[in-house]
């Protein structure tokens with residue numbers, strides 16, 4: 001099993017190498033050279049199995065010999081042991097042909113735990129064999145950073161530094177980053193905005209002497225291993241509703257396109273998915289691109305579903321690569337046009353994308369109204385991201401069962417939920433003491449040199 005870059009000129013890598021590399025050297029994203037094909041019988045054999053067994057069956061063909069079978073089963077078991085629901089990704093019914101896939105039972109209450117918990121285990125296992133250490137540095141507007149710290153806390157061969165904009169993440173998100181006590185995870189509250197934090201992380205990756213000196217690695221959403229881990233719940237939920245004998249559709253609240261691209265991979269493997277519906281908030285670059293054929297940036301408008309507030313959707317490049325017949329030079333050409341603000345998608349590529357994806361957009365008022373209405377009708381309390389999904393899904397219901405991804409727990413976004421239903425949702429019991437735990441955080445300036453010194457000092461001690 002080999003991985004190639006969407007821009008066609010980076011080295012071809014194994015699964016383990018692609019996981020450690022993240023962004024390809026040519027600026028592209030790694031994708032499988034050939035997507036493994038599952039027959040109906042292959043999928044049917046997984047029906048009724050545990051989430052962990054399905055995870056093993058789905059991911060193993062993508063991984064080559066990075067891990068032995070027993071090792072990989074053990075890593076999966078460890079990754080999902082901390083989830084607060086035995087089904088890991090349970091389905092709930094909202095209407096006769098509409099289902100909600102709850103992806104918020106992990107330790108930080110958002111779907112990012114599915115991938116981050118597993119990548120933490122896999123990176124540690126790979127590094128443990130050679131004794132190497134790596135340093136992970138990331139910027140977060142909230143969910144990714146908390147998921148990363150929770151996943152890597154206490155692992156022997158990894159140090160994690162998460163930069164978040166001081167004063168601009170929710171109390172729950174901040175406390176999830178500042179309360180882990182293990183000395184290998186470091187929460188850094190930086191003066192400035194999320195964009196500033198992300199820019200400083202980029203600077204660290206572009207400083208090759210620093211990058212090589214501390215063995216910098218990334219776990220942001222373009223990492224192929226994260227995409228792969230997310231393929232599993234598309235398969236598990238489709239099997240629950242009758243696949244491979246009956247097709248399903250999915251609606252996915254989307255920001256960077258990583259989650260919905262995992263659905264695209266499940267479909268490419270042969271899972272009978274009729275449509276993948278992209279749901280965006282008012283930051284609607286993807287909805288506009290699919291409707292009008294022009295992929296063009298527009299400034300970020302802060303919303304009540306902040307984990308989807310993006311200017312461009314980095315993983316969309318992977319879908320473009322296939323839509324352009326896997327022509328890396330063509331993709332590199334398109335991406336070069338982003339510095340001028342955007343590009344037209346060629347007719348054939350647009351037809352190909354529309355064959356798989358549909359889309360819709362949800363305004364701020366519609367998001368709140370959907371939380372209010374869904375709670376009144378079903379008793380299900382949605383987070384604002386899930387609400388964006390439900391609203392768009394309702395515009396695409398048909399004969400095929402629709403599964404909407406609920407990407408975060410409502411208690412993670414209590415202000416928006418309170419505005420919609422008049423009360424603040426409670427945290428699950430297992431983390432009810434979050435607000436009593438002591439916090440550990442370092443205030444840092446928006447200054448590359450100071451940040452690099454801090455990272456060097458901390459990993460040396």
Ligand SMILES: *Cc1c(COP(=O)(O)O)cnc(C)c1O
Pocket residue numbers: 110111112143144221253254255256257258259260307308385407408
């Ligand atoms: C990250 C995130 C999203 C968007 O996921 P992408 O993979 O970037 O499309 C949606 N909802 C929540 C709660 C998130 O944390």
